[in-house]
Structure formats: C-alpha cells, structure tokens
C-alpha cells in the first residue's frame with residue numbers, strides 16, 4: 001500500500017506522525033511524508049524517512065488580516081500542488097496529525113477521492129480537526145473525544161520505564177518550543193531547586209535557549225551548580241525521562257503520554273493559552289487516575305517548592321498508579337486500524 005502521512009509544525013503533531021510512519025514501514029508499506037518548511041519537521045524529518053516534501057505554509061490563527069490572507073493563499077497553492085501530486089502518485093490513504101500541512105493534505109486527498117484519516121492528540125479538539133472530521137473516512141483521537149479512541153502513538157524509545165530505584169533526576173520540560181513560564185521559574189528558584197540535591201535536567205526550548213542562558217549567567221554568574229543541566233532540545237529526551245524520578249512539565253499531549261508511559265510522577269502546569277484549554281484537560285485525565293498533579297500557573301507559583309516536595313514524598317504512590325495504568329500508545333495498532341477501515345478491505 002502507498003500511505004501519505006502528514007502533520008507537524010510542533011513536536012506534538014510531528015512525533016506521533018513519525019511513530020506511525022515507522023509502523024507502516026515495519027509492516028512493509030510505502031510511506032511518504034508531507035510537512036511544512038517552517039515547522040520542526042524541516043530539521044527533523046530526514047532522520048525518519050528520505051521520502052518527504054516540505055511545503056510553504058504558515059498558521060492562520062492569531063495574526064493580522066494581511067498575514068491571514070497570505071496564509072490562505074499559501075494553503076490554496078499547497079492544496080493544488082498536492083492534488084496534482086496525489087493524482088499522479090495515487091496513494092491508498094492519507095493520514096493527518098494536525099498542523100497546517102496536514103489540513104492541506106487532507107483537503108487535497110478528499111478532492112481526489114482518496115480515503116483520509118486524521119488523529120487528534122488533545123483532550124479538547126481544535127477547530128481545524130473538528131471541521132476536517134466531517135470529511136474524513138474515519139477520525140481517531142488520543143483521549144476518545146473525536147472519532148475512535150486509539151490513544152497517542154509513541155516512538156519506540158518511549159516504551160521502556162526503568163524501575164523506580166534506578167531513577168533520581170528531576171526533569172523540567174517546556175515542550176517542543178520551550179516554556180517562558182518554566183524558564184522564569186527556574187531562574188527565580190534555582191537555589192531552592194539545587195538544594196534538593198538531585199540532578200536537574202531542564203529543557204529550555206530552542207527559541208528561548210540563548211536568552212535564557214544569558215539571563216542565568218547574569219543572575220548567577222558563569223559557575224552554575226554542577227548538577228543543574230540545561231539544554232535547548234534533545235533527541236534522546238526519552239532517555240532523560242526514563243531516568244527521572246519526578247518531572248515538572250507543560251502538558252502538551254506528547255509530553256503527557258510519554259511521561260505517563262515512562263512512569264514519571266509529574267506536576268503538569270498547562271500552557272494557559274492553549275486552544276479550549278486543552279493542556280489542562282490533557283493533564284487532568286491523568287490526575288484523576290492518581291498518576292500526576294495539575295496546577296495552573298498562578299496556583300503553582302503560590303508555593304512551588306511545597307508542591308514539588310509533596311510530589312517527591314508521594315512518588316511511590318504515583319508510581320504504583322502509573323504501573324497499573326493501561327495506556328494506549330501503539331503506532332502499529334493505529335496503522336492496522338487505518339488499513340482495516342480502507343474501503344473495499
């Protein structure tokens with residue numbers, strides 16, 4: 001079968017797409033990828049597949065009218081291009097994971113009569129996927145709020161939790177772009193954090209990293225504590241997660257499912273501007289199952305060290321709930337389901 005996978009912009013859309021792309025390849029299918037030139041995929045996709053194309057596309061939301069019109073023009077050009085491409089290559093299915101390129105791919109495939117599928121990662125679906133859902137052969141979601149519940153497909157490295165005795169680190173994770181809120185928290189609380197006497201791994205985010213490092217040096221000089229490790233983005237983040245006994249993280253769907261899969265008791269601090277407050281709901285699902293805590297930013301700042309210490313002292317209880325959690329994260333299962341649902345199969 002020939003399968004086209006699309007989805008990117010941020011890591012939250014891109015990595016589930018790559019997990020499923022690899023699953024289709026393992027099953028012997030021919031897979032190609034469509035993404036955007038300005039998304040995370042431009043830098044990362046070649047490590048997953050040589051069969052990709054990156055289009056000139058940008059987001060529509062939150063910009064001035066002139067920019068929106070330009071984005072719409074780019075979108076219509078991308079759709080025409082993909083229609084021509086799909087007509088000559090005739091893929092058997094197109095599967096979108098969100099992000100601007102994915103909308104273009106789904107619309108173009110639909111116009112060519114090719115079966116289309118989409119996957120929604122968040123506990124509250126965004127406007128684009130809610131609209132696109134009406135045009136797909138089937139839709140899937142990580143939390144069961146759109147179409148069929150298939151969980152969140154994860155990369156192979158996110159499936160191997162270490163026993164709790166082999167972990168000791170604190171991971172502070174801002175999501176694929178980093179979090180200004182978490183960076184500012186680290187800046188203000190570094191002496192308290194290092195007093196915990198454990199290794200701290202802080203992912204500051206590529207767009208924020210240089211400025212954050214400068215602020216850190218201005219505030220604390222160039223001799224930073226030996227057990228504080230700050231980085232922009234690491235491809236081996238699952239290794240760091242697996243060695244963490246606790247974490248503090250934004251609640252993008254990717255971070256949430258990966259931390260839960262690797263059984264890391266976590267305090268989630270949702271990004272307040274996420275559409276329909278989806279980051280809060282992403283994390284709340286796991287708090288209700290005793291696997292994590294969720295705190296709004298302002299609530300967290302009232303007494304952050306007390307919250308971290310509470311998580312630390314109850315980590316074995318969280319860990320126990322995490323061990324019992326049945327989490328759907330299989331990319332192979334999603335790939336099988338797409339093939340099953342193809343008309344005429």
Ligand SMILES: CC(=O)N[C@H]1[C@@H](OP(=O)(O)OP(=O)(O)OC[C@H]2O[C@@H](n3ccc(=O)[nH]c3=O)[C@H](O)[C@@H]2O)O[C@H](CO)[C@@H](O)[C@@H]1O
Pocket residue numbers: 010011012013015098121122174175176177203232233234235236237238251252253254255256258271274278279282
């Ligand atoms: C600010 C924003 O709008 N974020 C959205 C974005 O998430 P965003 O991309 O910020 O975050 P997610 O947590 O969903 O995904 C991040 C991905 O990047 C990977 N990673 C991260 C850091 C690193 O150093 N190395 C690394 O590989 C993580 O392992 C994960 O797979 O899409 C998600 C899925 O639709 C949404 O839930 C988020 O609300």
